[in-house]
Amino acid sequence: MTTDYETLRHADLPQVRAAIRAGRYHSHTAGLGAGYLQANLAILPSAYALDFMRFCQRNPKPCPLTGVSDTGNPMMFTLGRDIDIRTDVPAYNIYRDGKLAGSATDITDVWTDDMVAFALGCSFTFEDALMRAGIPMWHIDNDTTVPMFRSSIETVPAGPFRGKMVVSMRAIPRDRLDEVRDISRRYPLAHGGPVHWGDPAEIGIADPTRPDWGDPAPIPDGHVPVFWACGVTPQVALEAASPPICITHKPGHMLITDIAEDAETPVLPPENNET
Template sequence: MNDLFEPLKSATTESVRAQIRSQAYRGHTAGLGGNTLQANLAILPEPYALDFMRYCQRNPKPCPIVGVSDTGNPNMDTLGGDIDIRTDTPAYYIYRDGIHTDTVHDLRNLWRDDFVAFALGCSFTFEHALQQAKVPLWHIENDRTVPMFATSIQTVKSGPFEGPMVVSMRAIPNARVDEVVEISRKFPLAHGGPVHWGDPAIIGIADVSSPDWGDPAPVPDGTTPMFWACGVTPQAAIKNAKPSIAITHKPGHMLITDIADDAETPIYQSR
């Protein structure tokens, strides 16, 4: 476990981002940021940007757009004060020709004038509401990254971008399933309600103990596996599109914004 994780749970978004920017904290962001929106990232050369934006618009459940940068500008002022896409996420995946080649913690040496950055809402956002309702979340309680799976659900294609929907899983006590559905539905910028719960085989998941991303998590007796659309979906699409270079967040390692988690629009306004 990272020694900073527990103290950062009660820190301001600015303090959390400062620890990430300095690389003092490189861990997952589940449970951090309080009542603010967390975001997945996808960074692409400008010739791919319009097709990717269409892909997100055609697949709003896994890819809810909350911010788009100007070409070549790493600052995303619509998401919060002093946010720099190059430094403010704990870890980044580098893809070359659709292949994950590197994991880095700073993009300043890789940033290009033709890059466009996309921020997509993340299900970590509604977890704070679940915690306030005292719903147990194993991955947060055990400082692990939520398990994520590629499914048999296909997204709607745009240009070279296509592929399966990725979902995140949380095991929820049976008696609280309906309550959790209703709580998460209140956060449309963060994937909203689950896409499935119950038998994982129905959505093409053969073994919930073996996630494609993140850490394995138990599904104890008396709980139901629940699955939410996940912002890792674009990473599967990027593998198919094969741009010469693309950058995403490392799954589970998000950008923490200053947008209220219950905001109806994703535009940050200074407080």
């Protein structure tokens, strides 16, 4: 039995997570869990973890680090009271030696005691704020995945991790550009403000109607294509590093945390009876 997108769009966070964990929902998470921080995912062997953490620290726009698991522990306890990274993402991509080997909706059988999971903030988080301001998100209204592109913007390398920045695109009314920029800047854990707006060719995108990931989206008259740093960037860096195995979210299919979207820290506050 599956749960459809519209049902979950109006559900509370525990219901959304329960549907994902039970395997009843395998699609994108844009518009789900309103008010909570969404996160991209990278899981890799512990031997690569320090260099990957350095890569995130050197590239905070595309890789805003929000959580790191203990080695071998799939519970992301700093991001939620009960988040199991093996089951609580709608769909995963599995890479072997830097090449996409397949996708899965549950990685319990792939997880090992040597793995470290990284959660990185996602632009889906600030979309809720934009919609509250009356700025429509076409991909959410049409139940599609936001378009994402390989840009010509270089990241800062760390060890074997390197590559071009991936960006996500949303068409924004020209007269609301400043407002959108100011709103998204309030969410540094969700990539913050845009990295570019206007001519896509200036950042190496030849055709904005043909994304590398996600679905095409229109750019209506009076609208401007706006690009934000994207959490798919680590997937490009992981391809370059070519670890024997690594696991990411399938683009658009995020981890929804228990962290409030406007939190100043990505760490879950303790319960009242904790010290």
